[in-house]
Amino acid sequence: MNSTLRILCIVFTAVCAAVCSAAAGQAAGKYRFHCDRDTVEVGEMLDALMARRDEPVGSLVLAAARLLEGRPYVAGSLEGVEEKVVIDVDGLDCVTFVENCYALALTVRSGGRSWREFARNIESLRYRHGTAGGYDTRLHYTTEWINDNVYRGNITDVTPALPDARALTRSLYFMTHNRGLYPALADDSVYNRCQDIEMGLRSMRLPYITKEMTKNKGIVALLRDGDMVIFLSPRDGLDSDHVALLRIEDGRVYIVHASSSEGKVTFDKSTLYDYLKYRKRGCPGVRVVRLQ
Secondary structure (H helix, E strand, O other): OHHHHHHHHHHOOOHHHHHHHHHHHHHHEEEEEOOOOHHHHHHHHHHHHHOOOOOOOOHHHHHHHHHHOOEEOOOOOOOOOOOOOEOOOEEHHHHHHHHHHHHHHHHOEEEEEEEHHHHHHHHHHHHHHHOOOOHOOOOOOOOHOOOOOHHOOOEEEOOOOOOOEEEEOOOOOOHHHHHOOOOHHHHHHHHOOOOOOHHOOOOEEEEEEEEHHHHHHHOOOOOOOOOOOEEEOOOOOOEEEEEEEEEOOOOOOEEEEEEEEOOOEEEEEEEEHHHHHHHHOOOOOOOEEEEE
């Protein structure tokens, strides 16, 4: 190899390395990790689930839930000075627990083994149009989370097809009417953008089934392991105050969730009906969606 060609090869290699390094730095800068082991833990979980890749997606979702069982309940883990895609498999609230289970299942189903693929699925589920920007691009209301993910083919809303399903109409404005609960809304520009988003969330139709329907055999037969159940809120301006995964056993429906009262991720021993009866007495009913 002559000296000119050798120099060109060195330059080309250096440029490629710089581009790759810049891309990696940009990707890393987009995310916020709970700790240095997050990427390792995600990789280990993906490896553990890969043998089950061809199982029904609901079974894969519950297998992912088993890997997270017992992990502590932590509220507000997504909040920060700057909006980033949070990767945290150690401290979970009810929504981030479901998102982590679904992202693990989606990554494994596509044959992915890296934390980057997992992180991209988290972003796709959590943010409007699947792309993270500022605080206002996060899908804060469960109804918008459902609609956006249904539109992009991540999930399907099975509730309207359930026998005797009902619907209520509600306008969503809880966040901007309770500005002090959300530190990010102290910024007037963020507050105004969220207010604009809420303008598009007026008179939203929320399909649901009642507590009594959750033990109807015809309805139970249509539910699947790993379905996401959304508990409608009785509060004005708010659509939901809890979410969980469903587990079907011996014709009964149970929930798996990050429980604030238990302080951890748990496979609840109460049926969905009993949970509604004794712990969600004011809940109008539940909505069910399914990972595609």
